[in-house]
Amino acid sequence: MSSAAQASPSPQPLPVSGARLVVEALEREGVKHVFGYPGGAIMPVYDALTGSSLQHILVRHEQAAALAADAYGRVTGRPGVCLATSGPGATNLVTGIANAFLDSVPMVAITGQVGSPLMGTDAFQEVDIFGITLPIVKHSFIIRNTADIPRIFAEAFRIASSGRPGPVLIDLPKDVGVLTANPEPFELPDEPAAPLDEASIALANALIAEAKAPVIYFGGGVAIARAERALRDLAQRMGVPSVSTLKGLGCIPSDEPNYLGMLGMHGARAANIAIDNCDLLICVGARFDDRATGKLDSFAARAKVIHIDGDAAEIGKLRVPEVGLAGDVSSILGRLTAVPKIADWAQQCRAQRKMWAPRYDAPGQGIYAPALLKELSEAAGDKAIFTCDVGQHQMWVAQHCQFSRPQAHLTSGGLGTMGYGVPAGMGAVLAEPDATVITVSGDGSFMMNVQELATLRRYRLPLKIVLIDNSQLGMVRQWQELFFEENFSEIDLSDNPDFSEVAHSFGIEAFTIDHRSQVGPAIQRLLRTSGPILLHVRIDPRENVWPLVPPNSSNVQMMEKGW
């Protein structure tokens, strides 16, 4: 090398294509898996993916990409990433984005867009996905300049996972991905934490100290804030009975003596009774959702309320509390140090839990799904992650499986997305490869993303699917039976395909059971199989989910099963 060459200034880095900048930004964020489906406008990014460190999971429908990314985000706590082209590719992501929004899940959704000069001209595969998704994203970007790509991606990942997490959409016009740029270095500003309100902390402690019958009512906001440990410490320190929402399950282990179970429409009677009788409701990361509260004005009607949440906008939205505490949930819980004298109340709640424990001695020889799920949960142990679809089976999982961590129960709580289960199972398997991941589905839900069996097969994802088949849209049928005078309308699915044969045709091991004596061996086979497997379970179509709070009723007006 000549001395002249040694003395020359370092050369300007070569400009990089926008698509390459996208891939580098994802790598910089520590992304390992991207769920997606290619198409015209996103092709530059797919071109840049080859040779990167990212593993792309090619789904068979973009909705599954978004739902898998959702589950991935729930398990890891980092944004799951999904990728689709413009037009129908982007609109197919919408349900998954909405699912993540309603359940506050960190996600970054990347959509291709037609070239900038064509935007607004109704070009081929052009839709305004930015506009379509405005109500269901935490934030969104259209990238107008290639040089902005690194900064926007860094912002998107931070927004998706900070505070109350949520999905962030990045729309990338095709030309922005093709053009090259030398982006300037950037820094994201710090986000200072708001100080705690000391007066409110003191008032909360005073209310706790004087309470005679307090209950902790916790929800998904605890897991979002990664505040499970602080919640468990609080519950143990105070000896206060606790109840969970659907999304809070696992934040306090199911076998904790003072834990009374899920509350609400299909909740445990002991949980609903405790809420009805309490004089202080300590709401942690829950939002007074109608499925949890029943008729709102009769929910904990005699109680004062302390509402703790990471999101200030939840406080006072549906119930005005005596004390509202917004901020870091763990820090707030750590400051609640008062201990009430409530031994009799706690004992009374434990007695109610014992009295109203579920029964599993259903008559007949057919398979009783709650008993199967209880046995499966016990056999699978603490390493299991359950993903659910939506319907009766979803409630049975919530009622009868045991959870010792919130990431072990992935369910579409807010949006109630049929079709969530299998894609969520895919995402969970990739997010936590050492876990035993089990999807519990119903015959209605399963058919909504059945094509993803091909994805399971392609990547040999060891997902265990338990398909509970009543040949009906069971939850709709139950409501028609109970509240629509048995006018059964469009719930018959008796022409379902043979689900074992369907799985076989995708190259997946599968088998069917329909008798109680087959349950134990079936669970053993399911759990010891190393690859993907489907257990098809035929149950009585007349089976209902019990207990049930009828619509517009107080939570203590629960209907129970007849045996």
Next chain:
Amino acid sequence: MTERLTVEFTPAEGAVIRVLGVVERRGYVLRGLSMKEKADTASLVIDVEPREASRRVPVLAQQLARLVDVRSVSLAARDAGSLA
């Protein structure tokens, strides 16, 4: 009763639609609107009326405040009709 909110925000793409969308989706009727922009900041003054009595405008203010582009939201009770 109509109430007035002043929303200071960064005028990024979609910011105005985002603010107005939250107002309508959260159950309020938009009764008045004006906007000013200077340099890298903008402000919207909006008059809103809840569609039902149970909706509380302070909660709407919090829902607006959590939008990424919004810097601050302030609330002042007022009579309708004076937004010029």
